Every structure is written in structure tokens, then in C-alpha cells.
Amino acid sequence: MLVTLGEEVPVPQQTPRRRAARKPPEQRAAEIRATARELALADGLSAMTLRAVAQQAGVTPALVAHYEPSMEALTAETFAVIVREEIADVKAAVAALAAPTERVGYVLHTLLDGSRDEVTAVWVDAWSLGRRMDLLARAVREQTDAWQQLLRDLIVAGRDAGEFVTDDPDSVAWLVLGMIDGLNAHALVHYRDARARGLVMSRAVESELGLPRSALSKPPPSKPPVTP
Amino acid sequence: MLVTLGEEVPVPQQTPRRRAARKPPEQRAAEIRATARELALADGLSAMTLRAVAQQAGVTPALVAHYEPSMEALTAETFAVIVREEIADVKAAVAALAAPTERVGYVLHTLLDGSRDEVTAVWVDAWSLGRRMDLLARAVREQTDAWQQLLRDLIVAGRDAGEFVTDDPDSVAWLVLGMIDGLNAHALVHYRDARARGLVMSRAVESELGLPRSALSKPPPSKPPVTP
DNA sequence: ACAGTTATTGATCGTATGGTCAATAACTGG
DNA sequence: CCAGTTATTGACCATACGATCAATAACTGT
Numbered sequence: 113m114l115v116t117l118g119e120e121v122p123v124p125q126q127t128p129r130r131r132a133a134r135k136p137p138e139q140r141a142a143e144i145r146a147t148a149r150e151l152a153l154a155d156g157l158s159a160m161t162l163r164a165v166a167q168q169a170g171v172t173p174a175l176v177a178h179y180e181p182s183m184e185a186l187t188a189e190t191f192a193v194i195v196r197e198e199i200a201d202v203k204a205a206v207a208a209l210a211a212p213t214e215r216v217g218y219v220l221h222t223l224l225d226g227s228r229d230e231v232t233a234v235w236v237d238a239w240s241l242g243r244r245m246d247l248l249a250r251a252v253r254e255q256t257d258a259w260q261q262l263l264r265d266l267i268v269a270g271r272d273a274g275e276f277v278t279d280d281p282d283s284v285a286w287l288v289l290g291m292i293d294g295l296n297a298h299a300l301v302h303y304r305d306a307r308a309r310g311l312v313m314s315r316a317v318e319s320e321l322g323l324p325r326s327a328l329s330k331p332p333p334s335k336p337p338v339t340p
Numbered sequence: 341m342l343v344t345l346g347e348e349v350p351v352p353q354q355t356p357r358r359r360a361a362r363k364p365p366e367q368r369a370a371e372i373r374a375t376a377r378e379l380a381l382a383d384g385l386s387a388m389t390l391r392a393v394a395q396q397a398g399v400t401p402a403l404v405a406h407y408e409p410s411m412e413a414l415t416a417e418t419f420a421v422i423v424r425e426e427i428a429d430v431k432a433a434v435a436a437l438a439a440p441t442e443r444v445g446y447v448l449h450t451l452l453d454g455s456r457d458e459v460t461a462v463w464v465d466a467w468s469l470g471r472r473m474d475l476l477a478r479a480v481r482e483q484t485d486a487w488q489q490l491l492r493d494l495i496v497a498g499r500d501a502g503e504f505v506t507d508d509p510d511s512v513a514w515l516v517l518g519m520i521d522g523l524n525a526h527a528l529v530h531y532r533d534a535r536a537r538g539l540v541m542s543r544a545v546e547s548e549l550g551l552p553r554s555a556l557s558k559p560p561p562s563k564p565p566v567t568p
Numbered sequence: 569a570c571a572g573t574t575a576t577t578g579a580t581c582g583t584a585t586g587g588t589c590a591a592t593a594a595c596t597g598g
Numbered sequence: 599c600c601a602g603t604t605a606t607t608g609a610c611c612a613t614a615c616g617a618t619c620a621a622t623a624a625c626t627g628t
Contacts, residue, residue: 134575134624156471162616172577177617184616233471240468242529243384243461252529283540286523286532291515294522301470301480304514312511319547362594362605390586400607405587412586 132171141179144169148190153230157187157237157248188247191238195255198231199262212270216321217328219266220313223292226306232296260285270321277322284320291316360399369407372397376418381458385415385465385476416475419466423483426459427490440498444549445556447494448541451520454534460524488513498549505550512548519544 135143147169152160162183166173180186202222206215222228242249264285270276278284295309314328363371375397380388390411394401408414430450434443450456470477492513498504506512523537542556 131623132576137575140575156468158468161614163614173616174578174618175576178576182616236464236467239464239525239528240384240386249529256526256530280540283536286526286537287519287540287544290522290526291519292522293525294518294520295514297467297521297525298484298514298518300467301477302484308511309514309518312508312515316515316544316548320544359593360606365605368605389584391584401586402588402608403606406606410586 129170132175137179140171140175144171144176144179145186145190145193148186149193152187152190152194152234156233157191157241160187160190184245184247187241187245188251191234191248192251192255194231194234195258198228199255199258203262206266212266212273212275213323213327215266216270216317217314219263220288220292220317220328221310224295224306224310224313226299229296229300232293232300235293236297236300256289260289263288267321275321275323278320287320288317357398360403365407368399368403372399372404372407373414373418373421376414377421380415380418380422380462384461385419385469388415388418412473412475415469415473416479419462419476420479420483422459422462423486426456427483427486431490434494440494440501440503441551441555443494444498444545445542447491448516448520448545448556449538452523452534452538452541454527457524457528460521460528463521464525464528484517488517491516495549503549503551506548515548516545 144165148160148165151164151168155164160183162173162176165186166176169176176186202219205222206218209215209218238248238252242252260282264281267276267278267281267284271278271281291313295313298304299306299309311329315325317323318325318328372393376388376393379392379396383392388411390401390404393414394404397404404414430447433450434446437443437446466476466480470480488510492509495504495506495509495513499506499509519541523541526532527534527537539557543553545551546553546556
């Protein structure tokens with residue numbers, strides 16, 4: 113075979129990626145974690161590979177590995193960040209509402225109207241991956257507890273205010289959380305009408321909390337602030 | 341470097357695996373699918389790789405690839421088989437019970453007592469993988485519908501028999517299915533007392549079906565037959 | 569302007585994935 | 599007993615994964 117000098121080597125070379133600018137470690141670390149968060153929300157936790165994060169961050173895989181202890185740790189941490197953010201969002205929104213009934217109504221509505229499907233996908237991935245990743249499983253447990261606690265606190269407050277009637281706020285909180293997660297998981301692969309889901313859910317919770325029919329099914333009065 | 345004749349080659353060679361016996365294609369195909377089923381139940385759908393199935397079946401990866409159109413197809417089919425089996429189990433067990441209330445009580449009990457955690461894990465994997473595997477997503481939709489239909493039929497029968505009161509069996513069926521899936525997903529990573537889950541769930545369903553308190557919370561009278 | 573520090577990288581390793589295909593070896597019927 | 603059929607395999611391919619480490623290049627303080 114003849115060798116032609118100056119032959120074009122068919123290196124794919126997708127956008128040659130020049131060297132990343134040197135930045136203070138804290139900033140770079142923050143950027144990498146932010147990128148991981150975006151990636152997880154966009155394509156799921158399992159799409160959050162070393163290489164994918166690196167490319168999205170405009171950086172070498174080696175650098176991601178340098179800043180993060182392991183991909184499992186980054187996955188667990190990213191999951192926790194996303195859920196903490198969701199919880200903080202909801203807490204902030206709820207704080208702007210006065211009555212416990214309104215508050216619970218808002219929570220059900222915002223969690224079931226399909227506007228948080230990306231987060232649902234992250235939860236589902238976490239349940240699945242959590243069986244093989246201990247750190248992630250731990251994070252899932254913690255965040256599940258945090259959610260349950262939020263719901264329980266709302267319920268207890270409502271009971272103390274005389275709006276709800278229940279003898280077991282803890283169990284009701286677990287039940288409601290289970291309903292939300294289950295219905296959302298279904299919605300992920302099988303889009304039934306979000307409205308229908310919201311209605312049946314509201315009815316069930318009304319009954320659990322001793323509320324009059326359709327006390328929860330009305331949409332919330334206004335759209336509270338949401339961290340972007 | 342000197343070459344020693346008769347040198348031991350450090351091939352790992354874990355149980356040399358002699359050639360698999362020649363079998364009729366239908367039988368071999370059945371064995372491979374059975375192996376896939378066992379693997380999925382034992383370690384989850386995502387553990388069901390070409391090589392893992394092959395090794396478990398005592399066969400070469402190439403043979404698995406030869407008998408199955410693709411791993412995605414095998415995954416989807418295995419998922420469907422497992423869930424169809426679960427549904428058939430429950431249907432058979434329920435048929436042995438007389439009253440609709442008993443039937444619903446049995447379903448709740450058997451789905452929430454933790455004895456079907458392997459299947460729950462398969463569901464969770466399917467929700468997660470289904471976002472990237474179209475065939476699997478399709479199977480998930482079909483089997484979700486099948487489950488909903490089973491529940492709805494039970495509810496309608498109970499209403500017709502005058503035991504249940506509800507004006508929307510379809511929605512109640514979706515709600516109950518959602519509760520079950522959500523609580524089971526939680527149980528997968530976070531073992532709360534199965535008994536507690538069953539109780540709160542029973543109470544909620546009693547209320548949805550207009551049943552008297554603790555009509556469902558009693559354990560079923562006897563253990564109906566289960567396909568192994 | 570130079571030396572020291574350190575953020576970033578390329579090269580590489582070992583392992584895993586799903587998939588293809590010609591070659592092999594075990595049956596089968598004549 | 600032999601020829602034809604075919605179930606099974608080994609040898610690959612291309613790709614992806616997480617991770618490590620010496621080398622490089624961009625800053626910093628003097």
C-alpha cells in the first residue's frame with residue numbers, strides 16, 4: 113500500500129475543544145455540580161456519566177474525576193440537591209399561603225400538574241439506581257423522610273388549627289406521599305389527564321383529612337414564587 | 341525475554357464451560373427466557389445483560405443474541421412476562437374468594453406485605469429504563485393498564501353487589517394502583533413497617549369504597565394458590 | 569522576569585455493553 | 599457410514615464506563 117504524505121487523518125474531532133480556562137477550584141467545582149444538576153434534570157440520573165458531565169461542562173473527564181470523589185458520590189449529591197431544591201421551593205410557596213387547607217391544596221396541585229416531571233424522573237432513577245449505589249440509597253432515604261416530614265408538619269398544623277381531622281398525621285403523610293409518587297411514576301410513562309389525577313387525589317386527601325368535598329380541588333389562588 | 345516452553349498461561353478460566361448441549365430451538369429459547377426472568381427478579385431488569393443471561397443459562401452471549409431480536413426486546417418481553425404472571429396469580433387467588441370486599445382486601449394485603457418486593461424492583465427499573473427503551477415503555481403502559489383494569493373490575497363488581505359505594509370506579513382504581521406503587525417504591529429503599537403501610541392503605545381504600553372502618557384491614561382468611 | 573504553585577489535560581488502563589459472522593461440531597435422514 | 603442440516607461457538611467490532619497519573623500550562627507572588 114502506498115503511503116501518501118500529508119494524508120488527511122479521519123479524526124472525528126467534534127469541535128476541537130480548546131483548553132478550559134483556569135478557574136478557582138471552588139468555582140470550577142460549583143460549575144461541575146451545576147452541570148451535573150442540569151444533566152440529571154434533562155436526561156435523568158443515569159445519563160449523568162463522567163464523560164457526559166465533562167463534555168457539558170466544557171472540560172475533560174479527568175477534571176470531573178479530579179473534583180468529585182466518585183461518580184456515585186456525585187450522583188447521590190446531585191439527587192439530594194435537586195430534591196432539597198424542590199422541597200425548598202414548595203416550602204417557600206406554602207409559606208405565602210395562609211390556611212392549612214390552601215397549603216395542602218397547593219402542594220397537591222403543584223406536585224401533580226406535570227410541571228415537575230423532570231424531578232419525578234430523577235426520583236424514579238434514584239429508586240432504581242439506589243439498589244446498586246449505597247450512597248444514593250442513603251440520599252433517597254433522607255430526602256424521602258424530608259418530604260414526609262414536610263407533609264406531616266402541614267397536616268399537624270392543619271389539625272392544630274382545627275381544619276383537619278386525623279388521628280395519625282404521620283401515616284397520612286406517608287400515604288399522601290405514596291399516592292403522589294405512584295401517580296407521578298405512572299404519569300411518566302402513561303400520560304393520563306393531569307386534571308383527572310389531581311381530582312381523584314384531592315378527593316382522597318379530603319377524605320383522609322376530614323375535609324368537606326372539593327375543599328382541595330380548587331386550584332391555588334395565585335402562582336407563588338419559584339426558584340428557577 | 342526467555343520463552344519457557346509449556347509455560348502456564350494465566351487465563352482466568354472460571355469453570356471452563358464446556359460446549360452447551362445441542363437442544364431444539366424452542367426449548368433453548370424457552371430456557372433463555374426463563375433465565376432472563378430469574379435474573380430480572382433476582383437482580384433487577386438492568387442486571388439482565390446479554391452476558392449475564394448467557395452465563396446464567398450456561399451458554400455463549402452469541403447464542404442469546406441469536407435467539408433474541410435484541411436485549412431491549414428481551415427486557416420488554418421479560419418485564420411483560422413477570423407482570424402478566426403476577427396479575428394471573430392475583431386473579432387466581434381472588435377467584436377463590438367470594439365477596440368483593442374480601443377480594444380487594446386480599447389484593448391490598450398481598451401487594452403490600454413485602455412478599456413481592458422483587459416484582460416491585462422490576463417495576464421501578466422499568467419506569468426508569470422505559471424512558472430510553474421504547475419497547476419497554478410500551479410494555480409498561482400495557483401492563484399498567486392491565487393492573488388498573490383488574491382493580492377496576494373488582495371495584496365495579498363490588499359496587500354491583502352492593503358492597504362498595506363509588507361513582508367513579510375507574511379513577512378509584514387508578515388511585516389505588518398509584519398508592520400501591522408509590523408505597524412499594526418507598527418500601528424498596530426505606531423499610532417502614534409493612535404492617536403500618538397496610539393499615540393506612542386499607543383505611544384509605546375503605547373510605548374510597550364507602551366501606552365501614554376496618555372492613556379491609558383484616559388479613560385474608562387463607563393463603564390461596566401461588567404459581568412458583 | 570522568574571520560580572513556585574496548581575488547575576487542567578492526554579494517555580491509558582481494565583472492564584463492560586450489545587451485536588455480527590464465519591467456523592465448528594453435533595445431530596439427522598438416507 | 600456418510601452428507602446435509604443447523605445449534606452453538608470464538609473471535610471480533612465499536613462503543614461506553616469510571617478511574618488514575620505523569621505531564622503540561624496557566625496563573626501568583628516576589
